[in-house]
Amino acid sequence: MDITRKIIRMHGRNVVKRATSAIPDGQDHIIAASRRQSYSAKREAHSILGVSLPPKEIIDDLLEEYFDSVHWFSLVIYGPTFRRQYDSVADGYAYQSQKGFLILLATVLGIASWYRAETSVSNSKFSNEDWGGWRVRLFAVAETRFLELMDERSLASLQTCLLLGTYHVYHGRPNASLALLGATIKIAQAMGLHREPIRSGSDENEERKRVWWTIYTWDRFASITYGRPLGINDSDCNVSLPADMNEWARPQTENQQGVLICFSTYQNQLSKLYIIASPLIETIFGLRMSSIGKESFTARYTELMEDVSRRLTNWCDQLPTSLRFNFDYDIPFEASLEEKVYRRQALALQLTYDNILIILHRPIMARQVDSLCRSSPVPTHDVNTTWPTISTTMSENLPENPNFSSLIDSSQQWWAAAIRISCITKLPNTAQLATDSHLVGFLAIILFNSAIVMVVYALSDPLSNRAQEAKRNLTRILRLENLLGKRSSLSQQSGVILQDVIQLLLDCETQAMLGPACGGRSLNEETAHSSSSLASYQSTVEDAPHVSQSTNPQTNSSSSTNVSTNPSMDEMLRLNESLSFVQKVFFPVNDFDDNWATPIIPPTQQHVSFGNNSYSNNWSPANADGFENSESYPEDFRTVDNGIYWIWEAS
Template identity: 30%
Template sequence: MSLVAGAFELDKSTTIDASMTTAMPGGQKPPGLENHMTSSSPNTGFRLKRPHSSNLLLQELRSASTDLLSLLPPREVAALLIDTYFDRVHWFMLIFHQDDFRQRWQTLYDTSPDGNFEATPNLGLISTFLLVIAIALQYTGKYRFQILERQDVDPTFFKEKILSTVRSRLLDIVSIGSLEAVQTCVLLGTYYLYHGSPNLAWPVCGCGLRVAQAMNLHRRLPINQPTSAEVQRNIETRKRCWWAIYEIETFCSISYGYPHGIVDADCNVELLHPLMTSPGQSPAIYDELHQCPASLLSYKYLMSKLSVLLKDVLNDLYGVGSHQSGSSKRRPGSLDLKTLLHKVPILDDRLQKWKAELPDILRLNPSTPTQYSSVEEMDRDIGASGPGFESHIYQLQALALSLAYENARIFIHRPLLTYRTRPGGDRKLGSLRDPSRKASHLSLEACRDAAMNTSNLGESLIFSLAADTYAAAFISIHTFTAGVMLCVLTNINPLAPESQQSKIGLRGLLKMQAHLKSKSRSLLSEQGLDILERLTRLVMEKELKEILTPRNEFSSQVQENEAPAHGHPQDLGECEPKDQLDETEEATREEGLADFVEDTTVSQALFELDQVLSCHDSNMALEPLFPDLIAPNNGLAQEQAWIWGMENPMQPFW
């Protein structure tokens, strides 16, 4: 279409009608659509004279606007819910500028549509506004709930009405291709993701990704001359939308094993700028983040950077990449040992460097007093602001970053858990200079340490308040992962001293999940707690069995478990005949692979875990956290347990 525009520019006497390009990729938007888009929408071509005629698309947009406008609550109710969103949700999402949004939503009440299409407000703004207040309705405490009741507002009914209406009009909204359309998908998708409907979240977020890519949000804008503050603000808003989409894609891939929909080679957009008021050089080219003053946006910059790292982990260690189909993805145990020993230390080193960038204000101190003494006090502080509230937000962000870091450690080291060193191999590993040789030796302790640290976060004062924020489900998922890890590690050898410490950590994680369940009213927390309780029973039953096992039988079992286990010949080269081993002796000596064997105790622990998650025991009448685990062919099946090796619960592949 740019070529067509240039051709017509050569002949000033020739004009082109808008109806000639509306159906073409990159063509002009249908006449009359401008009011449904923002100035931040991409420039799609040359300017055309707009005729007065309408068409079916415009009629649908008018109808969608009417449906959504009919849901606008009284201004006083809207103001309360907007404050609630920025009190509870905004710090975690940061997809738009607070000041801009607070000004723009009021224009919806200042405009009085009288049937004239020209006066119809922006459809994307309406949908974004309604989803903001719908999410806020989820986080109204008792005090704010009573205020809404006095305004004759039923929070639950109103929230569901908004969600169902926006969902039914989603195609109309995404068809306008604006930043608000992307924001709508982010808000709606994350709500479903964090509130028990991941099958809805995935396609909705996918719509947001496609709109963002069509708007080139993943590309750096070609601006060579100095720009105004308004233009720079618009650029930062575009980046906020893109990195929100990127984080969601990565989170879903990690949580459910879905393929990642973004190819990094296609993206050159910079990370967010933490300085909200001073546009300038991006911290992406700084050596360390602490060279920039910390701000509330530092959190989003760090989360985005971590998402890039985790996407590399998905691809390098798990084979869940954007360039691979779901059917060809590698299972965690199928990557050869040599590659794992090489890549795990490199990725862990990147993670440690990421952690080193955290500014002091975003490093969680469990003993730091909180701004609010209780959830009730927090609920009464409507439209909170000032240094005290900023300190509260920093603590919440520090908690989220700590959870994300510990979860990333588990995610990186998980593939090496199924390997251990031969008897005496520890001494050899300790003398090796290559850090990769020590990777397998350290991965188990890294996973245990990360899970225990996650458990300890429950003792922080800010944790008791986090359940009433949008991060509740995020916390719950990471707590669940840590709980499963401790169950696996404890189940390997229930009577070992380390297992006793793991059970203490598991108790703390169960307590955290119970708190999240009671305060956040989250289905995810409720089901996660149920599964962790059942896994804990499995661990305790195995411990009791070990205690009651006669000594002679127990000794024989120990000897059997200590017998050298054999891995796959192609991975370890230990099952080959001697003449074949001679041929690979030099490679084996250089790589140090002969010091490792497959750990069958971990395989057994994972198999037992599989039995619990799959609910094979008829006596365990459990509604599973992810019911598609036992119905793998049921449409868009989410596979939360894929990381543990339960891709097919009837046939564990470890």
């Protein structure tokens, strides 16, 4: 249609006057109609939307909540432009052409209603307002007009889809969020947002850039979170990052001093981080399911990993001071709004960075686990169960001359990233700050991945000092997950599954403590071997801290011949074996007893205090037992969609 328009305009005709809305890349009939209706009389907003928006006083209160809780994390809208558009409809009247903005406004208010309902606002004159009711009614405005949004190629429709998608991924509807992402990418590409604007510098162009890079970072996050291919190819885009611009976090009024903050520096740093990681993310999904040989995969991936790791280090070194997360500092509750914003943004960047390290080192750590899982027996809860070790299959799965130094380096980065993530549990005020914002669901996902890394390490060496350190961190992570569960169903479900995995770890620790005494033999058999040599006895005692999950003496003796001469390889084998062990909780085989999917222990009490700093909002400390009746949990909290935790799948 673009060429056709140019040809017709050469002869003095304007193709926009013709109906082209049914032709691909034709003129959107809504846009064409809006140009005619812009000059018509204003109408009441509820007659355009079909529902009434809240009174202006409540809208103003909710907009303040949105900019405090959501805007700093997801820069979907550009504050100055949004506030100007809102001022034009604040009296309750709007042009028909402003319908797209009214839907966007309703979505913004719906999200703000959710956060206002979940936080304590004792100083608000609307503390008795039915925020839950407003949330349902306001979300219905966009959800009932979904096809209309898809058909309208406008920034407002894109922003609405973005807000709905980023909200649902953290609040119980991840599949809907993924579908919204796909639609949003295509609408944005149809509007040309992935191309550099011809004229730069205007607020509209900066807003277009901001929307595009929000979509880009969402696409990368979704690819990592869901384990799906990227929706945006870097080679198809040439749009630059948006400029750093100050915005009013709180507008200047007669009764309130305004607060100017530069939110966009965070978005640009987040975009740069995902740009660096994109080649490895693309490699994971381009090769993970293919028939490429393991040796070829390892060589290609290791080379790319070294380059990406170097660039990630440079990214960390160049971060602005305001966006560097200080693990030795916990923000006070009386901190300024600006300090809270930068603290949250620094935490979000740190969590993203460490989560990327966990994801990107995963293929190197466990490329051989799929073969192990195919040969594993049906798991049971018997601590005396014999589990196959990866030693018996490594010879056919590993290259002849594997680069164990890169594997050890990956394992160290894995562990270090997990430990850094877990440190948030030692900063109660910072954790509270994250819980009261759009970061709550994101934090739950990252904490869960950190916990599983530590479980894998603890399972590989159940009686080691590192395993004990892992258990201490796991305890704090589980308690924080349970606190987050008050705000997010994703957190609630993650906590239930994490309890299952912790119970598995405790079972394996019991097996490791008892295993050396019996070695998989009965008491009579052990008595018959009581005349074993002193050297054999000493070997048994010295090996006790490093006992693997398997108690099969034949397997252990055969593997020791191949592994004991290479401690690095021994560590890798145990890590791979422990990872496959965890997968039996996440991905049981099809013919497995359904009871295995039921949580082994009841969900943990939802209330806890960290040290002497108790959380606000009436979150009382846990009771002495630390458990409550599992029947009190809704049915949909008992399980979680495994697709969102693809990283722990045997692939």
